[in-house]
Amino acid sequence: MRLSRYFLPVLKEAPAEAEIVSHRLMLRAGMIQQLAAGIYNWLPLGFRVLKKIEQIVREEMDRAGAIEILMPTIQPADLWIESGRYDAYGPEMLRILDRHERKMLYGPTNEENVTDIFRKHVKSYRQLPLNLYHIQWKFRDEIRPRFGVMRGREFLMKDAYSFDLDAEGARRSYDAMFVAYLRAFKRMGLTAIPMRAESGPIGGNQSHEFQILAQTGESRVFYDRAFEEIDFAAPDLDIERLKSLYAATDDMHDADRCPVPAERLRSGRGIEVGHIFYFGTKYSKPMGATVTGPDGHEVEVEMGSYGIGVSRLVGAIIEAHHDEHGISWPRSVAPFTVGLVDLRPDDPTCQATADALYERLLAAGIEVLYDDRDERAGVKFATMDLIGLPFQVTVGPRGVKAGTVELKERRTGVREELSAEALLARLTG
């Protein structure tokens, strides 16, 4: 993408209302624009990151055997009355009357809807296990939305729902999601620690939150320092050991009963990026979601639900990956892999070299943002550092003479001069 034809409205100063670094950087880098309290427009750069995260989540859900569907944002109140949650859910639920005065709502979550799909179509245990997920916008009418997309009102969530014949099957479904979550976060450059948590308004029997550690985290968390040595991406991840290690949110932690000796207990602040629940028959019982079991009897299915805050992750990743100059994206979620800077677009040789390199990079399947604008070098470099593409490639008059370009790795700041061929080999290697 040529920056001269792109829409990247970077700001010199972050608006005063932005309290945390990810919010400030997202505004300054032209990723988002507030439309109303807790409601954001995703501008081109932010949109690309959102899609990258969404796609990683999708791939890990598919790999775990979950099947993608899409449930609508607007739901009838009936199903929530049936489950008993319509009155229980507080003012965070956006309640709506349609033109015929029917009670509707903007879904804050989808247990009722997916249970309705299930009970209408699934009749036999032979159709189990089943895990249906979707990636859809939700609305929760937070009384005080803040921290940008980290605590917005309209937010993008992946929510999956598992259906099993019995508790043993439900545990397998739960564990499959547990592992998929660790993989997905790892792919995004995050280490998320699974913590035993309270079930809250979803209700149920077992629950883990996945928290990344950050100074700006919303809640205090406690964990065994053994977590710091675990490779969450290991193919033979020992899930039982992981679950047995102590890690708990503030709600669940009890210093007097904590099984971890003080010298091994760590505490910090966490950002919740995912939450999984096993809640048994909490919805299948009131809503009559049953299957015929192997013995011919009707059985209420065992369910779980599994959420990932897709739009929140954009902020969480920035909290984990930034420095004083701006964002520093992990390659897997970067809006572009390479920022190509033409230092002298007024010099025909420089411009021709940069144009040719741009085409070669694109042809090699690399996503490039090409700063071909007639701007000062300082402005171009500052913009690139701010928006945080993993690699910066600079074409300047000296290099053009020598047949080289400069490659700078954003994260380390390390620079080197190399030929176009060597650059391509490096970036595609």
Next chain:
Amino acid sequence: MRLSRYFLPVLKEAPAEAEIVSHRLMLRAGMIQQLAAGIYNWLPLGFRVLKKIEQIVREEMDRAGAIEILMPTIQPADLWIESGRYDAYGPEMLRILDRHERKMLYGPTNEENVTDIFRKHVKSYRQLPLNLYHIQWKFRDEIRPRFGVMRGREFLMKDAYSFDLDAEGARRSYDAMFVAYLRAFKRMGLTAIPMRAESGPIGGNQSHEFQILAQTGESRVFYDRAFEEIDFAAPDLDIERLKSLYAATDDMHDADRCPVPAERLRSGRGIEVGHIFYFGTKYSKPMGATVTGPDGHEVEVEMGSYGIGVSRLVGAIIEAHHDEHGISWPRSVAPFTVGLVDLRPDDPTCQATADALYERLLAAGIEVLYDDRDERAGVKFATMDLIGLPFQVTVGPRGVKAGTVELKERRTGVREELSAEALLARLTG
């Protein structure tokens, strides 16, 4: 995807409320499930088609130089009050009060929001032309939703918005979208005729609807039969000639003034799948969206908007591509390219052959739905015809002995026996 692990709830009978063939077939093929009047769940098969269509639209927008963003579904009423449309828009607008009693609405379209983005960030004519688009759910509270996803209340729309310095630039932006639309519809296997149309609630100076012809079309349309001979995918499409050919919706057609002689005039019923508008300064003026022109003066920008009904297209494509056995998808939008049927999953040789072929097809990058269920052949073939994958490949005991499989093209019904190698060559050729 193995059908034994998929979620494909096909129905023997279509529910009585489905009035048109696409609605009946989408319900029978397990593509959608109604949640409330005009609000649908997209089940796995339907979701895949929706995503295919979305991706074609995205690629053609990108190719035309438009830039993707994402605006939220919930908007504050303020912007609509500012543009003057808040009171003008009727009961189809879903109006909402949030917990602080602030007036909000579920966006039926996004002219106000995108104009607000523009005026906050674009100051100079040098940043033009600009075309921003998004693919987002909309809500229009139709008094009588019907025809399934063809006239739903919550629906997926691609809407693009162009900004230009002057009328000449705006015309170029309009024409670029005009061509992109013809390309996009053609890629989906549709011939959409551009028709002069009234601007309606969007307002403005020039407008075309893109209509595909179908007996179940909602409105009467008139057109020069010369349209029937045009190759809309031709690289040198003559847009001026296209625009000069007579084609008009019922609203605009006047038999007494029609310039086309009766013997060349065709009429039929059309389904609107896209609509483009050039409306000048209708929004930029009240909302103060100006840029500094080359002469230093402030200029109100010239705007256009361009919509495609993404979810509606799923139904429209079925209206255009079906027969008495079910759907017959164009390959570009098919949920899977191949339906692989194992005639005898109880026969280990058949099963091993089908399993191996499944893996080979996947490895070749072909999307396959593999019916590995323990079901009668008749049920399997009827399901495949109903869901309409372009190619059916059958593995049976006789073929296994002869070293062949049977390939059936869904559209023509033509069958042939061929080796696995020949099959792969055919499908990837």
